[in-house]
Amino acid sequence: MRARGMVPSPRSVASSGAEMQELMVYGASVGSERARREADAVGFVGTANDATAPLLATERGLGTMPHALIGYAGSTVRAAQMFAAQYPAEPLTVLVDYFGREITDALAVCEAFPEQARNGELSLRIDTHGGRFVEGLDTARSYDILDRCAPAAIRTYRTEQELRWLVGTGVSAAALWHFRLALDDAGWNRVRIVASSGFSATKCKVMASASVPVDLIGTGSYLPDDWSETYATADIVRYGGDERVKVGREFLLRKPASTS
Template sequence: MKEIELKLQGKLKRLTNRTFKFDERVGEGWFSAVYFLKTRDIIKEFRPNTVVTMQFFQKEHAVLCGTDEVIALLQTFAAHPEDLEIHSLRDGDMISPFETVMTIKGRYEDFGYLEGVIDGILARRTSVATNVYNVVQAARSGREEKPVIFMGDRDDHFTQQAGDGYAAFIGGTIGQATHAMNEWWGKSGMGTMPHALIQMFGGDVVEAARAYHHKFPEDDLLVLVDYNNDVITDALRVAREFGPTLKGVRVDTSRTMIDQYFIRHPEVLGTFDPRGANAPLIFALREALDAEGFEHVKIVVSGGFDEKRIRSFEAQNVPVDMYGVGGSLLRITIGFTGDNVELNGKPEAKAGRKYRPNPRLERVELTAQEVVELKN
């Protein structure tokens, strides 16, 4: 399989530095519903040069994402893209239910078969961007704004990472877990250690941290402390070992596990759920670190966090400094619809749909299709 890499030279400055990669089989109709392909062939024979206006919308309050990708798609795979008249909102725009986010006017046979592909791009990117935005707002709902790291590499197919990472960036995360997630917006992946590194050192968190710091001395030392299901004990061990060099600890306790702190202190158990990285455990961890003079050590939590759980933490003023969030950000909850609403400049649409002008849309001009680089 080959990929087509395109750096779009469009009218809007937002497009000139974005690099998207597409499977070249998009142009062969491989990813389009067969009825769109059949319609294209019928129109070519029976209604050639029919001009339609295709309009896209969705039904939620959302953060729009995917428009640049769609425009690049049209530049790459539409026949005669320079003849298309495109109006679009921008990635990152806040949109309302049923608001028109994009219109494409041109000959149906030039671009109509891409309708479903466009819907899918907008649906996935907008869903992820909106999910991230809501989580980021939740992390800002307390006394301080807490950054969010996108850790969705294990929650979906790896081929989605670049687009999901870009959508997460649009939604407001400060960093992503993999290099691929950063590909479309020019950064590098960030992260420290997994449980596997600690396992390689026989479960000795200090030894694993020592090896990490030796190998990557320029990195901020952030140590994972839940491997032995005793986060306070292990956090204090690494804090005593590294002192001011230790920048933070991460708690990633499974939602099926109860930390050893509660086994040693059953008197603190009450009506709360003691499993996972819960609020009382984080309060106890902060207190233990501060009691030994490690106020500088930040606390990062991850593992099953979503908007609701983060809002609960912030409402309780849980002393978290950063959230790592994964799977909850990848739920596809927003669907887009593309409709042909004008035929040769006159209103023509299925019942219940009509052309809805949106003064917020900006004109996007595409050039004649340029030579693109084919990569093996």
């Protein structure tokens, strides 16, 4: 017997993707409205797609530069300059984790865009993956920062996962405090911080317990725990003939064939 309808056409796949996106953003908009009404929360403020933007009361999709732009430019500051030149009317949000120099590159971007930084028109997005600490941190230093900035967060029982979000690798609570302190110490106290990388509802709750100094959370890669094995990213690893990836993702580069 010949099976029919088992392989969807490209058009139906695209349609299904759009429908699922619409359902997800609609659910987010309903939840946000209730959170605002009952808990005075901000809720979701935007989505990446123009088609679903009106569900969150915005005219267009929101987003930031991709890591690939920094890989192409070869410099975080150069990528920011290229983005600003191409989209002068767009808000400037700059990724700072590609080269593993979150603090150094963040301060360099502020120096390159001093007017925007002083006027609160510059945002820095930190998206450090869980394979390494943010520049200048280790476990001991992370505990020290939280003990100084949010002591109650680490003076109570925590699960292993909660401790990783507080003082571990990647975008931890300690990392965000460390990032904010570095900006403030350099005089850039009006620069906004955007945090992303695995921000589930539970991680957000832990971050709130540490009163992390963030202005916006990106949740683009979050999937329910039961679907954790379906997580994936798409990284550009070659620019022309040059192989280049963000620090910590070197395992994606093709290894030379063994000669043995």
